[in-house]
Amino acid sequence: MTEPTLVSAKGLTISLPDRGKSRVFGPPPTITVVKGVDLEIRRGAAVGLVGESGSGKTTLGRALIRLLPVASGSLTFDGTDIAQAEEGTLRPLRPRMQMIFQDPMSSLNPRLKLGTILTRPFEAFNVPFPEATRRDTAAKLLDLVGLPTDFVDRFPHELSGGQRQRVGIARAIALEPDFIVADEIVSGLDVSTQAQILLLLRELQARMGLTLVFISHDLSVVRALCDELVVLLHGEVVEAGRCADVFAAPQADYTRALLEAVPLPEVDRGWLDTGAVRA
Numbered sequence: 001m002t003e004p005t006l007v008s009a010k011g012l013t014i015s016l017p018d019r020g021k022s023r024v025f026g027p028p029p030t031i032t033v034v035k036g037v038d039l040e041i042r043r044g045a046a047v048g049l050v051g052e053s054g055s056g057k058t059t060l061g062r063a064l065i066r067l068l069p070v071a072s073g074s075l076t077f078d079g080t081d082i083a084q085a086e087e088g089t090l091r092p093l094r095p096r097m098q099m100i101f102q103d104p105m106s107s108l109n110p111r112l113k114l115g116t117i118l119t120r121p122f123e124a125f126n127v128p129f130p131e132a133t134r135r136d137t138a139a140k141l142l143d144l145v146g147l148p149t150d151f152v153d154r155f156p157h158e159l160s161g162g163q164r165q166r167v168g169i170a171r172a173i174a175l176e177p178d179f180i181v182a183d184e185i186v187s188g189l190d191v192s193t194q195a196q197i198l199l200l201l202r203e204l205q206a207r208m209g210l211t212l213v214f215i216s217h218d219l220s221v222v223r224a225l226c227d228e229l230v231v232l233l234h235g236e237v238v239e240a241g242r243c244a245d246v247f248a249a250p251q252a253d254y255t256r257a258l259l260e261a262v263p264l265p266e267v268d269r270g271w272l273d274t275g276a277v278r279a
Contacts, residue, residue: 003042003043003044003045004042004043005040005041005042005043006041006042006043006077006078006178006179006211007039007040007041007064007075007076007077007078007179007211008039008040008041008074008075008076009037009038009039009040009064009073009074009075009076010038010073010074011036011037011038011072011073011074012034012036012037012038012039012060012063012070012072012073012074012075012083013032013034013035013036013037013070013071013072013073014032014033014034014056014059014060014063014068014069014070014071014235015030015031015032015033015071016030016031016033016059016068017029017030017031018030018031032071032235033056033059033235034056034059034060034063034235035056035234035235035236036073036236037060037073037232037235037236037237038237039064039230039237039240041179041211041213042211042228043178043209043211044205044209044210044211045211045212045227045228046202046205046211046212046214046225046226046227046228047212047213047214047226047227047228047229047230048214048216048219048222048223048225048226048228048229048230048243049061049213049214049215049216049230049232050215050216050217050218050219050222050229050230050231050232050258051217051231051232051233051258052217052233052258053217054234055232055233055234055235056232056234056235057183057215057216057217057232058102058183058184058215059235060232060235061099061181061183061213061215062099062181062183063075064097064179064181064213065094065097065098065099065179065181066082066085066090066097067099070083070084077093077096077097077179078093078096078178080093094125095121095125095127095175095177096175096177096178096179097177097178097179097180097181098172098173098175098177098179098180098181099172099180099181099182099183100165100168100169100172100180100181100182100183100185101168101183101185102183102184102185102187102188103188104156104161104164104165104167104168105156105157105161105164107168108156108164108167108168108171109156110155110156110157111155112155113152113153113154113155114138114142114151114152114153114154114155114156114167115134115135115138115139115152115153116134116138117156117167117171118137118138118141118142118152118167118170118171118174119134119137119138119174120171121171121174121175122137122174122175125175127175135152138152139152141170141171141173141174142167142170144170144173144204145166145167145169145170145173145200145204146166146196146200147163147166147167147170151163151167161188161189161193162189162193162196162197165185165186165189165197166197166200168185169185169197169200169201169204173204173208173210176208177210178209178210178211179210179211179212179213180210180211180212180213181212181213181215182201182212182213182214182215183215184215184216184217185197186198186216186221187216187217187218194221195224198221198224198225201214201225202225212225212226214226218262219247219258219259219261219262220262222243223243223247226243227242227243227244228240228241228242228243229241229242229243229246229247231246231252231254231255231258233254238252238254238255239251239252239254239255247259
């Protein structure tokens with residue numbers, strides 16, 4: 001049975017100020033970054049959003065949860081039109097849509113301990129939250145993402161990159177959202193840590209029924225996590241479909257080029273026998 005659509009975009013266009021061409025007087029000119037995108041995201045799906053740097057991935061991801069304004073087109077979240085919605089309309093929906101940012105070191109307040117960072121979402125959205133349970137609540141979130149509960153008293157700089165990214169994930173799921181946008185969250189991590197973070201996301205998605213948009217330039221990472229794929233080029237969708245189908249038979253030249261860029265080892269068929277002889 002097909003799950004209902006949670007997020008839908010039709011003709012979505014995003015324009016941003018072009019800071020590189022700022023005028024001495026007056027506002028800078030705008031540049032269209034996302035151009036007429038159509039997108040349907042089913043509830044519970046994991047959608048990979050891929051493309052080279054500058055393709056509009058991050059801009060589109062942030063627009064989907066209305067961290068950026070929509071220039072034109074429609075955008076609905078669980079049946080509510082949010083394309084041009086004012087903050088009063090968006091406010092009740094924001095706990096249900098969260099983002100995990102690429103660089104946790106810059107997205108986590110370096111002056112706050114993790115116990116405070118992880119409970120700030122409750123305060124921001126006026127969720128009933130007894131002060132006496134602050135430490136326990138933060139500890140449960142840390143445990144949920146595989147970190148020691150005594151990390152509540154640590155600062156972000158006392159953690160490794162992978163641990164900080166787990167904190168970013170914990171903060172994003174604190175309010176039990178329906179929809180999460182994860183923006184290049186494993187790009188700066190070593191391969192083994194990447195695998196651990198991807199496994200964690202997959203487990204959390206299954207446990208919490210999350211709908212996930214996973215932004216990446218690395219198709220091998222997307223293939224490990226996502227069941228659907230959207231390929232962006234210069235702000236436009238050039239291919240979309242089931243991940244397995246796109247990998248098996250890409251239709252767009254650009255998608256084929258991306259697939260060819262995925263690093264795969266060329267293994268000598270006789271390497272094992274050769275190694276045995278040398279031993």
